[in-house]
Amino acid sequence: MYLRSLAKQNHKKAQGTLGWMYEAGKGVQRDYIMAFVWYDVAVANGHKKAHRNRNSAESKLDEDELKKAQALSKRCLEKPANCPEYSD
Numbered sequence: 001m002y003l004r005s006l007a008k009q010n011h012k013k014a015q016g017t018l019g020w021m022y023e024a025g026k027g028v029q030r031d032y033i034m035a036f037v038w039y040d041v042a043v044a045n046g047h048k049k050a051h052r053n054r055n056s057a058e059s060k061l062d063e064d065e066l067k068k069a070q071a072l073s074k075r076c077l078e079k080p081a082n083c084p085e086y087s088d
Helices: 002-007 012-024 032-044 050-058 063-078
Strands: none
Touching: 002 012, 012 032, 012 050, 032 050, 032 063, 050 063
16 A cells, blocks of 8 residues: 555655554445544654544553553654554
């Protein structure tokens, strides 16, 4: 997927869009953890609108899922190219 390739190259708009795709289940399997991850990465890279979307995704996660999402986000920020496709 071209969008994923851009997101892994720190393209903040691609990261925000990928987060939306995971949250909405558009073109990918719905995965709120990965939605949070990509929104969080987009926020870290300066995407202004991703804050609200990250909060929306976070509201759909329980405590354990949020911890997993935060850990994955940290990993993806350190090495975006190694960010997994899904949280499982």
